[in-house]
Amino acid sequence: MEIKQLLRDLPKIDELLKEHIVNNELNFTMRTIVVETLRETIDRYRELILSNSIDEYSKKDILKSFLELLEERKGSRLKKVINAAGVIIHTNLGRSLLAKKALENVVNVVDNYNNLEYDLKKGQRGSRYSHVEELIKKVTSAEAAMVVNNNAAAVMLVLNTLCKEKEAIVSRGQLVEIGGSFRVPDVMSFSGARLVEVGTTNRTHLYDYDNNINEDTGVLLKVHTSNFKILGFTEDVSLEELVQLGDEKKIPVIEDIGSGTLIDFSKYGFTHEPTVQESIKKGVDVVTFSGDKMLGGPQAGIIIGKKVYIDKIKKNQLTRALRIDKMTLAALEGTLKYYLDEKEAIENIPTLNMMLSPKSEHKKRAQRLKRKLQSKVKNFKFALEEDYSMVGGGSMPTEKIETYIIKVDNNEFSPQELEKKLRENKTPIIIRISGNEVILDVRTIFDKDFDIIVDAFVSLD
C-alpha cells in the first residue's frame, strides 16, 4: 500500500480507547499512562511506515504492540543491563556487583525485623554501626571504624569534624575530580575546611607542607589520585614523611584512598596499588575509602583510623544525615566477611573475581559464546581476539587486564547503529566500540547472559 494511505489509516486514539482490550486495561491502569502508551504506539507505527519498514499492518498488530509497550512501561526503569564493555567497576552501570552472601544478608535483613539499632545482649537501644565496626577493624587492623553513605560523605564528615574553620593542607597534584561529581576543592569547602594548596601539579616537597603549618592548621590531607597518573618529572611526599611531620606538629594526617583496596594486587601480577592496611600500618590517623569500588561491596564510605578521631567523628551531628541504611549495612557485612579469607574473597566477590580470573578461562568462554552466535546468526561475522579489559571506577587507570573479545562485523549497521540497537534491546547490552569495531568483552559478561546476547543478534539478523 502507499505510504500516504498507510498513514491515513492509522487509528485515532479515541477509536483505540473504545477497543475492548484497551477499555479493559483502563480498569487497572491510570488513564494517562494508557493514553500516552497508545500515542507512543501510533508514533512508532508512523515511523515504521515512513522508513518503509512495513507495508501493511492491522489493528490487531497495533493493539498487540500497545500491550507490549504498556508492559514495558509498567516494568522497572532501573533494570538489569549486560556489561559487554569490559570495564569491571563501571560507574554508569552500578559499579560493583554484590557477592552471594551479601545479597542473602540483605534479603534476610529487609524481609524481617532485625537488630539494626537494638543491642540483643543488653536488651536496649544499640548502634547501627556496631554490626560492621568489629569486622572492619579485623580486616583493616584499624583501631576504630565508622561507615557513611559514600566516600564523598566520608571525606566531608572527617573534614567537618577535624578541620571546620581550620586549614587543610593538600598538594596541588592531588586536587582531583573523580567521576565528574567528586571534586576535592568542592567537598572541602562544603565541609567548612579552608583549602591550603601547596607545591605544584607535578612536584610537592615535605617543606611545602611544613612551611604552611600554623596555629590554624587542622589536618594534613592526602588524596589518592586514583583515576589518573602524572608521569615524568614528579615528586610526591611519601605517606611515612607526612605522618612523621604530622606527629611532630601534632596535626592529624587524613588520607582519602578512594578505591579502598584491601588486597595487595601486586601478588597477582598487577602494579602495586596502596592498600588500606598499609596506610593504617604507616600510622595515618584517618583513612577513608569507597565500599563499591575495589572492595566490591555496596555504595558506602568507610572511615577508619585512630579511636580518638573516630569517636569525635561518630559524635558529629552530620552523621545523622549521612547514615547508611540497613540494606547497605547488610550488604557490607556480607561482603566484608569474605575478606577474613583472601581466597574466599577472590573467589566470591564479583569485582575481585572478574579482575583476577585468568585469561585462559575467558578464552574458553569467548569461544563458547562465539560458537553459539555463529550457529544462530547468519548476517554477522564474529571473530575471537585478544584485547584488554579495564578496572574502571577511577581505579588503577593504567592497568590493563588481558582478555578475550568477540569482534562483530556486518554489512548492515555502522558500529554506532549497532551499539544503539544493542543498547535498546529488552535487556540492554552495553558494548564498546574500538576503532571502528563493535566489541563484546567476555570478562564482564556472565555465562547466564550468553543466550540473551545471541537472541539480540538473532533479532537483528
Ligand SMILES: *Cc1c(COP(=O)(O)O)cnc(C)c1O
Ligand atoms: C571514588 C573516589 C571518591 C568518591 O567516592 P564515592 O564513594 O563515589 O563517593 C573520593 N575520593 C577518591 C580518591 C575516589 O577515588
